[in-house]
Amino acid sequence: ASKLRKDGHVAITFFGDGANYQGLMHETFNMAQKWKLPLIFYCENNRYSEMTPISRTSSVNELYLFVRGYGMKSVQIDGNDVETVYTAVSEAAERARAGEGPTYIEGITYRLAGHMANDLETYRTAEEVDMQRSHEPLVVLRNKLLAREVSQEQIDEIEASVEEEIRAAVEFAENSPWPALGEAYTDVYAF
Incomplete structure (x- = not known):
């Protein structure tokens, strides 16, 4: 829809490593590349397809190589580094x-x-x-901030502010009326 409207919007979809082995995914990769859709595929590779190590389910350990056969740009990044994720997604959106x-x-x-x-x-x-x-994303980010001489007190203030923002959002959602039925299709691109 965004491509047809030329509105500059980019869709992003998140999925786990196990989804790569589904035929529908490969059909989607092919169509998205063929039609040059403004889309980012973000694979959260946590090294286990449900309960099975990726080494037992895949002939390829580097999943980003799958889509190269479709001519799609692909990268592998440290998904636990917030800054790296932000940069990769920003570059993909620009493309x-x-x-x-x-x-x-x-x-x-x-x-x-x-x-x-x-x-x-x-x-x-x-x-x-x-x-x-010790490699969890918030731990990695905290360590980076401390290395840049952001004080623990500043980090604590940021965390408290974010927690309050989340609390207020949850309260707003819980106290809001149900959306009108017609809203079910707002910003939905597929069924």
Whole structure:
């Protein structure tokens, strides 16, 4: 819709590494590239397709290489680094707005919690999860800010402000009336 309207909007879709093995994804990659759609595919590669290590489900460990066969621009980034993610998404949006089509971003990350509520997590060790805690995005960002001489007090103030903003947004949503039925199609691009 944005391409036809020429409104400069860019859509972004987030999905896990396991989705790459679905045929529908490859049809979508092909069509998006063929039509040069203003779209960003962001793959959150947490190294496990549900409970199975990617090494057991894929013949390719670097998933961003999948879409190169369609001629699509693709990159692999540190998905735990907020600044790196921001830069990659911004560059992809610029490409899309310039009419260069979609970009596939593979963000290497880690899922600290189980895949679902009742996940016993027998497929990975507690040590593996604990090791990854120091690479969690907010920890990485906090360390970068401290290295740039942003004080802990300033970081605490930012966190308190964000928590208040979230609390107010949740309160607003909970106290708001249900949207009109006609709103169901607002900003929806596919069904």
